Amino acid sequence: MLTNRPKTKILVDGGDPEETLRIKSLIGFVDGQTTNPSLIAKNPEIQRRVASGHQLSAQEEKDEYRKIVQSISPLVGDAGVSIEVFADLNTTAENMFSQGQEMFSWIPNAYVKYPCTHEGLRAAQMSTDKSIRVNMTLCFSQLQAAAVYAATKGSTERCMYRHLSAGLTIKAKTAWIL
Secondary structure, eight states, X not given: OOSSOOSSOOOEESSOHHHHHHHHHHHSOOOEEEOOHHHHHTSHHHHHHHHTXXXXXXXXXXXXXXXXXXXXXXXXXXXXXXXXXXXXXXXXXXXXXXXXXXXXTTOTTEEEEEESSHHHHHHHHHHHHTTOOEEEEOOOSHHHHHHHHHHHHOGGGHHHHHHHHHHHHHHHHHHHHO
């Protein structure tokens, strides 16, 4: 266990509550957790179900995701848990936002994680307009970071967001594929 807590924030990146507990026991704390659908798919219980031949339906995937996130939430206390939406290059902002609204209701310390694509930025803007906490993933450039800031900061920066997001669409799609 660490005797002096570092100034750096320590967030667990995973989808297994047991792993979160092991890390918290090892160092004495965690400052939050990030999850995503691929990390949830690596959860040992999910792996056992899939190995036994069970194919999870879309609803079962969402139900398992919620159950796992709800198990992680009390382990990080007041710190946040980032819950990434199910998205690919064809997912609309409206679809992501709809998922985000539901995911935000799963736990009191939720952050909804969107990809840093044009549609993800639009979903983030819609979310912050509704006071939903957000986290952006796949942000690889200063231009993308500026677009995230502009999309989530407030109405005075929205015109900058529209200009910046138009310029990063191709870059973001390339980054999303990587």
